[in-house]
Amino acid sequence: xxxxxxxxxxxxxTAPLKQTLSEAGYEVIAHLTDTANLxxxxxxxxxxxxxxxxxxxxxxxxxxxxxxxxxxxxxxxMCTHDGNTDKIREATKAGVSAYIVGGLTxxxxxxxxxxxxxxxxxxxxxxxxxxxxxxxxxxxxxxEKAKGLLMKQRGIDEDxxxxxxxxxxxxxxxxxxxxxxxxxxxxxxxx
Amino acid sequence: MSVDQKKPGVxxxxxxxxxxxxxxxxxSAAGVMGASALLGIVPEQIRxxxxxxxxxxxxxxxxxxxxIPLTDCAPIVVAAxxxxxxxxxxKIIPSKExxxxxxxxxxxxxxxxxxxxxxxxxxxVQMGIGGQQKDMAVLMALNNNGQGITLSSQLKEKGVTxxxxxxxxxxxxxxxxxxxxxxxxGTHAMWLYYWLATYGIHPFQDVKTIVVPPPQMVANMRIGxxxxxxxxxxxxxxxxxxxxxxxxxxxxxxWTDHPEKVLGTTAEFIAKNPNTxxxxxxAILEACRYIDxxxxxxxxxxxxxxxxxxxxPEEVIEGRFLGHYDNGIGKKWEDPNYMKFFNxxxxxxxxxxDGMWFLTQHKRWGLLKSDPDYLGxxxxxxxxxxxxxxxxxxxxxxxxxxxxxxxLIDGAVWDGKDPKAYxxxxxxxx
Numbered sequence: 001x002x003x004x005x006x007x008x009x010x011x012x013x014t015a016p017l018k019q020t021l022s023e024a025g026y027e028v029i030a031h032l033t034d035t036a037n038l039x040x041x042x043x044x045x046x047x048x049x050x051x052x053x054x055x056x057x058x059x060x061x062x063x064x065x066x067x068x069x070x071x072x073x074x075x076x077x078m079c080t081h082d083g084n085t086d087k088i089r090e091a092t093k094a095g096v097s098a099y100i101v102g103g104l105t106x107x108x109x110x111x112x113x114x115x116x117x118x119x120x121x122x123x124x125x126x127x128x129x130x131x132x133x134x135x136x137x138x139x140x141x142x143x144e145k146a147k148g149l150l151m152k153q154r155g156i157d158e159d160x161x162x163x164x165x166x167x168x169x170x171x172x173x174x175x176x177x178x179x180x181x182x183x184x185x186x187x188x189x190x191x
Numbered sequence: 192m193s194v195d196q197k198k199p200g201v202x203x204x205x206x207x208x209x210x211x212x213x214x215x216x217x218x219s220a221a222g223v224m225g226a227s228a229l230l231g232i233v234p235e236q237i238r239x240x241x242x243x244x245x246x247x248x249x250x251x252x253x254x255x256x257x258x259i260p261l262t263d264c265a266p267i268v269v270a271a272x273x274x275x276x277x278x279x280x281x282k283i284i285p286s287k288e289x290x291x292x293x294x295x296x297x298x299x300x301x302x303x304x305x306x307x308x309x310x311x312x313x314x315x316v317q318m319g320i321g322g323q324q325k326d327m328a329v330l331m332a333l334n335n336n337g338q339g340i341t342l343s344s345q346l347k348e349k350g351v352t353x354x355x356x357x358x359x360x361x362x363x364x365x366x367x368x369x370x371x372x373x374x375x376x377g378t379h380a381m382w383l384y385y386w387l388a389t390y391g392i393h394p395f396q397d398v399k400t401i402v403v404p405p406p407q408m409v410a411n412m413r414i415g416x417x418x419x420x421x422x423x424x425x426x427x428x429x430x431x432x433x434x435x436x437x438x439x440x441x442x443x444x445x446w447t448d449h450p451e452k453v454l455g456t457t458a459e460f461i462a463k464n465p466n467t468x469x470x471x472x473x474a475i476l477e478a479c480r481y482i483d484x485x486x487x488x489x490x491x492x493x494x495x496x497x498x499x500x501x502x503x504p505e506e507v508i509e510g511r512f513l514g515h516y517d518n519g520i521g522k523k524w525e526d527p528n529y530m531k532f533f534n535x536x537x538x539x540x541x542x543x544x545d546g547m548w549f550l551t552q553h554k555r556w557g558l559l560k561s562d563p564d565y566l567g568x569x570x571x572x573x574x575x576x577x578x579x580x581x582x583x584x585x586x587x588x589x590x591x592x593x594x595x596x597x598x599l600i601d602g603a604v605w606d607g608k609d610p611k612a613y614x615x616x617x618x619x620x621x
Contacts, residue, residue, distance in 0.1 A: 039401045039402075054293065054296075055289045055290075055293060056289065056290065057289045057290045057404035057406075057407060058290070058404075059289075059290040059292040059293060060290045060291050060292050060373065060374055060402045060403075060404055061401065061402045061403065062292075063291075063292045063321055063322075063374070063375060063402070064374070064375045064400075064401065064402035066321055067320060067321035067375040067376070067558065068375065068395075068400075131560070134561070135560075135561060138561055
C-alpha cells in the first residue's frame with residue numbers, strides 16, 4: 001500500500017482529498033500544516049508520495065530535503081486551484097511529477113498517482129544516466145589532456161602515452177581519470 | 192502625451208522627435224491607424240527615425256514580476272508604483288509569491304515573466320540542481336548587503352554573542368542545534384554555511400540545517416523550532432523587535448557589498464522579448480537609482496511596508512533600510528555598508544565573478560558533484576550586453592572589468608580568476 005503524506009496549511013481544503021485517498025486504498029501517514037516539522041516528518045516517515053499545494057510556503061522546505069538527500073527524493077504531486085491546461089503542461093515539463101486540479105474523484109485518483117510515480121521514476125533514471133554520461137565526458141577530457149602532456153614532455157606518440165597512463169593506473173589500482181587528473185595537476189606545479 | 196488624442200502627421204513630427212517617435216510607433220503598433228498610412232504622410236526624415244525606433248517597442252507590455260516579501264523587493268515595487276515602468280512603455284505587475292520554489296517554477300514555465308530572485312537560485316536552475324535544468328538569464332543585480340544571521344535569545348542566555356562563542360557552546364553541549372535558511376541553492380544558505388564554516392562549524396555535520404520561508408522565520412524561532420537563521424531584512428530586525436533573538440552577524444560582515452537578489456528570467460524569455468527585457472531592466476535600474484537616494488528612503492520604506500508587499504511594521508523596515516543598526520544586545524552603529532540598490536551602478540552590474548562565486552559554493556557543499564565550466568556558465572546567464580545597453584541609455588557608468596575582487600570574512604580573496612582552485616581551497620566542505 002502506498003504511503004502518502006499531505007502538506008497543506010489549509011486543513012479544510014485538503015480534508016476531502018484525505019478521505020478520497022483513504023477510500024482509494026492509500027495510506028495517509030501524515031497531514032502536516034507546519035513547515036518546521038516537515039523536515040523531520042519526511043525523514044522519519046519516508047512517504048512514497050508527497051502531495052502539496054502549489055502555493056504552499058512549505059515547498060521550499062520540501063525542496064531542501066530532496067536536494068540534500070539525493071537518495072530519498074519522492075514523487076511530489078502539486079494541488080493547484082488554477083485549471084489552465086497549458087500551465088499544467090508547462091509545470092509538468094518543469095519537473096513537477098503531476099498537477100492535481102481542484103477536487104479529486106475516486107476514479108481519477110489512481111491513474112493520476114500511477115502516472116506521477118511512473119514519471120518520477122523515469123525522470124530519476126534519466127537523471128542518473130545524464131550524470132553518468134557527464135562524468136564520462138569529463139573523464140575523457142582530462143585523460144586527453146594528460147596524454148597530451150606526456151606526449152609533449154616525453155616525446156612519445158599517443159598510443160604510448162595512453163599505455164603508460166593505463167599501466168600506471170592499474171599498478172596503483174586507481175581510476176585512469178584519477179591518475180590523469182594527478183598528472184595534469186602535477187604538470188601545473190612543475191612545468 | 193497620449194497618442195490616441197493626437198492627430199498623427201506633421202504636428203507629431205514637429206514636436207520633440209524623441210517622444211514623438213515612441214508614441215508614433217505605439218500608435219501604429221496598437222493598430223490605431225495602419226502603419227503604412229501613417230508612413231505616407233510624415234516627412235522622410237521623421238519616417239526613418241520612427242522606423243528605426245520601431246524595432247525597440249516592447250513585445251509584451253504587461254510584465255508580471257514575482258517577488259517574496261523582503262526589503263530588497265523594493266525595486267520591483269517602486270518601478271511599478273512610481274511609474275518608472277510606464278516611462279519605458281511597459282506596465283509591471285508585481286506578484287507576491289509564497290515560496291522560492293514557486294518563484295522558480297513560475298519563471299521556468301512562463302507564468303511569471305521575471306522575478307526578484309536569489310542569485311544562487313538562478314545558478315542552481317541553470318545547473319539542474321534539485322529540478323529540471325533550464326537556461327536562465329540574470330538581467331541585473333537588485334541589491335548588495337542587508338541580510339543577516341540571527342541567533343535566539345536562549346543562545347544569548349548561554350553566553351553566545353559571536354561565532355567563536357557559538358563554536359565553544361557546540362563543542363561543549365551534546366544536543367542538536369538547528370539553523371534555518373531560505374532555499375537550498377540560495378544566497379542565505381551560502382551566507383549561513385560560509386559564516387558557520389569560518390568559525391570551524393560544519394553546517395551539515397555539526398548542526399542541523401532546515402529551510403523556512405522568510406516571513407515565517409521569526410514565528411518559528413519564537414516557538415523554538417530553530418536556534419539561528421539567515422534571512423534578508425526586515426526579518427532580522429523583526430526578531431529583535433519581537434525580542435526573540437539578536438543579530439550575530441550581518442551579511443555585509445561576511446562579504447562587504449556582496450551580490451544578493453537579481454532580476455531573473457529565462458534565456459527563452461529574452462530571446463523572444465528582447466525589447467521588453469531591455470525596457471524592464473531600464474525601469475528597474477531607474478527605480479534602484481531612486482531608492483538609493485537617502486532622501487527617498489523613508490518614503491520607499493513606507494511604500495513597501497504595506498500588506499500587499501512586505502507586510503511588516505514600517506519602523507521595523509526603516510531602521511536598517513537607513514543604515515541604523517542595533518544588534519539587540521547592546522551594540523548600535525551606523526552601517527556604511529547597509530542595503531544598497533545602486534551605488535553609482537556598481538550594485539547592478541552583473542559581474543561574472545559574482546555569479547561564479549555561487550557555483551564555487553554549490554561545488555563546495557556538494558550540490559554540484561563536479562566542477563562546472565564556471566566562466567562559461569556565468570557568461571551564459573549574466574546578460575552583460577543587455578545590461579550595458581540599458582545602463583548606457585540611462586547615462587549610468589558600467590564597470591570595465593566583468594570580474595571584481597573581494598576579501599571575505601575568513602580572509603580569503605575571491606577574484607574569479609581560478610574558480611576551481613578556489614572551490615577546492617576550503618578546509619570545511621561537504
